[in-house]
Amino acid sequence: MSLIDDALSLHAATLESAAGEPVTYQFGALTIAIEHAVRGQSQFDAVQSDGESYTEVRTVDWIVRSALMIDPETQQKVEPCVGATITDSSGAIYDVVPSLNPTGWRWSNSHRVSYRIHTTSRQSSS
Structure with a gap:
């Protein structure tokens, strides 16, 4: 591992321990328990094809570190996909x-450590 890889790994571990949940x-039938996922947010701006409408x-x-996305049955890495769900500890x-x-995902950094x-x-329907 390079010095940058080591630093990124340390940063990911520190972030997870401080803010992970x-x-x-x-x-589908795949369920992966992830001990430390860090909650964040993104904002996307879109302009409709008419050039007038703006959506935020x-x-x-x-x-989530890509190394944590492992299918428990096959032990293969899994990429996130649209249609999946994430459930937090409150349900x-x-x-x-x-x-x-x-x-539905992008790399969190250029070194592809985390999704x-x-x-x-x-x-809620209630």
Whole structure:
């Protein structure tokens, strides 16, 4: 590992211990318990094709080290995907949604240490 890789790994571990919380990632039959996901947010600005309409979209983001996204049955790495859900420790459910790209996530940094998964809070039916 390079010095930068070591520093990024230390930064991710420090961020997780200071601000991380347990969540569950679920897509179909796949369920991954993630001990430390860091909650964040993103803001996307979109101009409609008519050039007049402007939309501001805010997402609840979850920063998760890619090394933690492991299928417990196959031990293979899993990339986040649209249609999945993330449930926090209080039971609130967040849907993974497309953002500027259709995948619903982007790398959190150029060294590809962590995913930044874009979600929206699911509205309660009660």
